[in-house]
Amino acid sequence: MANWSDPRSGVAGFGNATAARGEAFDAGLRRYMLSVYNYMASGVLLTGIVALLFASSGLAYQVLAGPGILKYIIMFAPLAFVMVLSFGINRLSTVTAQALYWAYAAVMGLSMSTIFLAFTSTSIAQTFFATAAAFLGLSLYGYTTKKDLSGFGTFLIMGVVGLLVAMLLNAFVFQSGAMALAISVIGVLIFAGLTAYDTQKIKSIYSYVAGTDMMGKSVVMGALNLYLDFINMFMFLLQFMGN
Secondary structure, three states: OOOOOOHHHHHHHHHHHHHHHHHHHHHHHHHHHHHHHHHHHHHHHHHHHHHHHHHHOOHHHHHHOOOOOHHHHHHHHHHHHHHHHHHHOOOOOHHHHHHHHHHHHHHHHHHHOOHHHHOOHHHHHHHHHHHHHHHHHHHHHHHHOOOOOHHHHHHHHHHHHHHHHHHHHHHHHHOOHHHHHHHHHHHHHHHHHHHHHHHHHHHHHHHHHOOOOHHHHHHHHHHHHHHHHHHHHHHHHHHHHOO
C-alpha cells in the first residue's frame, strides 16, 4: 500500500514532474533552434547558388553593370523584403512569412552576384569558410553563455547605424581606401557581436512562443536575423580577405 501520509512521496512526485517538464522544454528548445539554423543555412545556400548561377550566365554583368532601372530594383529589393518581414510579421501567415524569406534569399543572391565579378573564386571560398567558422563559434557562445548579452543590443544596433552613415560618407564624400578598410574591420566586429546577441535573444524568445501560432513565424524571423549577421560579416570580411 502506498504511504499517502508520507510527505516525501509527494515531493518526489513533484520533483519528477518538474524534471519531466524541464526535459520536454529542453527538447522543444533544441528542435526550435535546429529549425532556425536549418532555415538560416538553407537561405545562405540558396543565396550562394543564385549568385553563382547569375554571375556565370553573364546576366549579372549585363544587368548590374549596364544602364536601366532593373539593377536598382535588384539592389534595393532585399531591403524591401526585410522591411515587410520585420514590420509586418504579425499580420502575415506563417506560410507567407516563409515564402517571403525564400524570395528574399533568392533576390539577395542576384544582388550579391557581383562578388563573383570582383573577387576570385578561391578568395570567396576562403572567406566563406572563415565566416562560417566564426559564426559557429559566436553562435555557440551566445547559446551557451550564462551572461546576459541584452545590454550589448542597443550598443550594437547603434553601431550598425553609425556604420551605414560612415559607408555613405565614404562612398560619396571621402572615397578613402583607408576608411573603407576601417569600416570593414568595424563591420566584422559589430556583426560578430550581433551573432552572439541574436542567438541568445532567439533562444530566450522560445519560452514565449512555444505552443503558440507565433512559433513558426518566430523561426523565420530568427533565421532572418542570423542570416543577416552571417551575410554582413561575410561581405565585410571579404573586403580585406578577398583578392
